[in-house]
Amino acid sequence: MKRFYKTAGAIEVTGGWGVGLDGRMVKTVGGQPQTVPTQALAQELAQEWAQQGEEIDASAFLYRDMTDYALDVVAKAPTDAMRAILPYGQTDTLCYRADPEDALFARQNEVWEPVLAQAEARYGMRFERISGIIHRPQPEETLARAEDLLAGKDAFTLAALVNLSSLAASLVVALLALEPEADLEALWAAASLEESWQADLWGKDWEAEERREKRRAAFMAAARFARLAQG
Secondary structure, three states, rough: EOOOOOOOOEEEEEEEEEEEOOOOOHHHHHHOEEOOOOOOOOHHHHHHOOOOOOOOOOOHHHHHHHHHHHHHHOOOOOOHHHHHHHHHOOOOOOEOOOOOOOOOHHHHHHHHHHHHHHHHHHHHOOOOEEEEEOOOOOOHHHHHHHHHOOOOOOOHHHHHHHHHHHOOOOOOHHHHHHHOOOOHHOOOOOHHHHHHHHHHHOOOOHHHHHHHHHHHHHHHHHHHHHHHHOO
């Protein structure tokens, strides 16, 4: 599609902020006003439009896609979004360690244990650590606490958490990524530890590295999206 506008900017509207293309307000894919809660997020959305060239690249609209998902999907059915996130607490990758005699086990403990302990202390949760691949259910009270935490989140935060938890295969990493002081690079390194371990052991494959870098960028964008929506 060719570019059909000259200017893009954030505009204050009833109930929040939106993006104007030559003053004409952008709508979501679902056809409703694309109204966001903060000027910061609206400015980021406008920047995506402003950075387009003569031909519009639909793949460059990361924040627009997350915004539309939040407004068109999550806001209408937040319980469904929670149901998509909660399984990552039941099978959190940080809880599944290698066998103790495996060298990977020590590395997992070194990197994962501080992250898991931080989440347990911050959120009042207790996770079972499991060696091997056999599934073991997490305590019911832990999953109930996770559900309580998610129930208090707005549609934009839940939309971010859907992305964060699936990319990291971890509810713990997703929740911690929302904290203002979060070290996002360290959290992503924890989430992708096993991939890094295999690459160091067997050598790096450029296609795999490219896929992992795209996932890392998507993880960072989702965390930033949540922060922009909070102001």
